[in-house]
Amino acid sequence: MSWLVKTVNSSIGRKVLMALTGLFLCTFLIVHMIGNLQLFNGDGGYSFNKYAVFMTTNPLIKTVSYGLYAMILFHAFWGLYVTYINRKARSARYAITNSSSTWASRNMAVLGTVLLVYIAVHMGDFWFDYKFGHVPFTKYVEDVTSGQLISQEVMPAGYTQEVKLAAFANEAEGTQTVIIKDLYAEVSEAFENIFIVLFYILSMGALAFHLVHGFQSGFQTLGLNHPKYNGLIKNIGIAIFAIAIPLAFAAMPIYFFLK
Amino acid sequence: MSGNMNINLKVWRQKNRKAKGGFETYQVSEISEDMSFLEMFDVLNERLISEGTAPIAFDHDCREGICGMCSMYINGSPHGPLKGVTTCQLHMRSFKDGDTIVVEPWRADSFPIVKDLAVDRSAFDRVISAGGFVSVNTGNAQDGNSIPIPKDDADKAFAAAACIGCGACVAACKNASAMLFVSAKISQLALLPQGAPEREERALNMVAQMDAEGFGACTNTGACSAECPKEISLENIARMNREYLGAAATS
Ligand code: SF4
Ligand code: FES
Numbered sequence: 001m002s003w004l005v006k007t008v009n010s011s012i013g014r015k016v017l018m019a020l021t022g023l024f025l026c027t028f029l030i031v032h033m034i035g036n037l038q039l040f041n042g043d044g045g046y047s048f049n050k051y052a053v054f055m056t057t058n059p060l061i062k063t064v065s066y067g068l069y070a071m072i073l074f075h076a077f078w079g080l081y082v083t084y085i086n087r088k089a090r091s092a093r094y095a096i097t098n099s100s101s102t103w104a105s106r107n108m109a110v111l112g113t114v115l116l117v118y119i120a121v122h123m124g125d126f127w128f129d130y131k132f133g134h135v136p137f138t139k140y141v142e143d144v145t146s147g148q149l150i151s152q153e154v155m156p157a158g159y160t161q162e163v164k165l166a167a168f169a170n171e172a173e174g175t176q177t178v179i180i181k182d183l184y185a186e187v188s189e190a191f192e193n194i195f196i197v198l199f200y201i202l203s204m205g206a207l208a209f210h211l212v213h214g215f216q217s218g219f220q221t222l223g224l225n226h227p228k229y230n231g232l233i234k235n236i237g238i239a240i241f242a243i244a245i246p247l248a249f250a251a252m253p254i255y256f257f258l259k
Numbered sequence: 260m261s262g263n264m265n266i267n268l269k270v271w272r273q274k275n276r277k278a279k280g281g282f283e284t285y286q287v288s289e290i291s292e293d294m295s296f297l298e299m300f301d302v303l304n305e306r307l308i309s310e311g312t313a314p315i316a317f318d319h320d321c322r323e324g325i326c327g328m329c330s331m332y333i334n335g336s337p338h339g340p341l342k343g344v345t346t347c348q349l350h351m352r353s354f355k356d357g358d359t360i361v362v363e364p365w366r367a368d369s370f371p372i373v374k375d376l377a378v379d380r381s382a383f384d385r386v387i388s389a390g391g392f393v394s395v396n397t398g399n400a401q402d403g404n405s406i407p408i409p410k411d412d413a414d415k416a417f418a419a420a421a422c423i424g425c426g427a428c429v430a431a432c433k434n435a436s437a438m439l440f441v442s443a444k445i446s447q448l449a450l451l452p453q454g455a456p457e458r459e460e461r462a463l464n465m466v467a468q469m470d471a472e473g474f475g476a477c478t479n480t481g482a483c484s485a486e487c488p489k490e491i492s493l494e495n496i497a498r499m500n501r502e503y504l505g506a507a508a509t510s
Contacts, residue, residue, distance in 0.1 A: 003507060003510070006507075007504070007507040007508075010466060010467070010470055010503075010507075011436075011438075011466070011469065011470050011474070011475075011476035011477075012466060012476070012499075012500055012503050012504065013504075013507075014476060015476055015477065015478075015500075016500070016504065082476060082478075085475065085476065086433075086434035086435075086436070086475035086476055086478065087434075087475075088368070088473075088475075089367060089368055089369065089434055089435035089436070089473060089474055089475030090366055090367050090368060090433075090434070090435040090475070091368055092366050092368075093366065094332065094335065094363055094366055095271075095282070095361060095363060096334060096335035096361050096363075097335045098334060098335030098336045098340075099335075099482065100336070100431065100481075100482045100485035100486055101433075101480035101481050101482040101485065102480070102481075105478065105479065105480040105481065106433055106480055108478060213479070213480075216479075217478070217479040220479045220493065220496070220497050220500075221477075221479065221497075221500060222500065223497045223498065223500040223501035223504065224497065225493070225494050225496075225497030225498075227494075
């Protein structure tokens, strides 16, 4: 095993760990973004709330999500460690530098730190509340055959139940009543605050710059550089990871703020 | 050769590795725009000597862009503002009369300052001794045509071999990383059949020596390649990563 420890601790090995964890986090972003698009469904949060229950109860997803939290922390702190080593390689600074590289590529650690703070705030806002805080319950009644939502009603304050989602079928009427933990209400309440909205938008800007360099940089570090595919990798990094995903995420607080 | 340019030079002066350095300002007048940057320094140094002060120490040798000795960090760029040239091939016509030019040494802890603008780049020599060679027994050389090499590989190997070991990549990199240099040296041999027998140990040993010298690690900013006088491609760094990881996994 010592070759592995030695490799991982070499300058290249340390970069490879950043690339592998970073690219994994990129795939997570896609899943997270697509799932959260249900916030825009206009169904009073019914589909989004059901999705939130699924994501937090499915054992496989729960396992992956703990791996994910660990990977976020690893990527952040390993990145700071690597940055520290790299800074040590030049203790005397230049008086003038005329940078011939992109701003984003030179500021990955700063952008990453902003994102780490963001993730802490974001988890505190929603994940922590959902798991440990007082999230209201909402009762949805849906028509079983058409899947149409018939009514929706917030449960009285103080109402609580053992499970996040309780469903009762009413066969005579052909309806189903679902009482569910209302994360959607939490989200929409949080985004009434202009400061939270602005902080989220700013953080998504940091995400865009972090990924415009990070995505393609990950491939280069793994040695995946080929003239035939370099353009494609770069364009995916720009179009999907630096534009589409941050924009979609930023649209969520804006949507609720304007609603 | 004299001309009509007047230049305001701010040069880093430092007595030795340990001494505290600082900028000195010099007015250099009657400079011809056809002079090379180093000739402008020669004019200044002659004056300093005649005035009885110590001339500015700087490295140079071939003065035709092939040896890699010259090394000045000019106005924030290694080898100055012109792309794809060394300091010795930079001419005063790249500047304007009355310009202030700031000249610093390469700054990296692995390249300690010897004096003024001259730095000790023996770290590169030690990286090369760790594996940047091909071991052959003496005897008659084989006929070149008996070793077929795809044109594309030959071209890439030659392009990598254009590296003159000047260290501008380290100087330009915000991490003082030597990966462009080391990757060029690994690539030029990895791409050719002559380099194949020692391919894996070469990658492992050169990277290990590079790390031992205390260079930073690449974060793919691309500043090295943009400032490299030989325009060595970043593709080499990706190749080095593959060579190293492959060698580490199989050795
Ligand atoms: S890669 Fe370029 S900048 Fe670096 S040592 Fe070689 S020639 Fe100089
Ligand atoms: S003096 Fe030889 S390359 Fe400049």
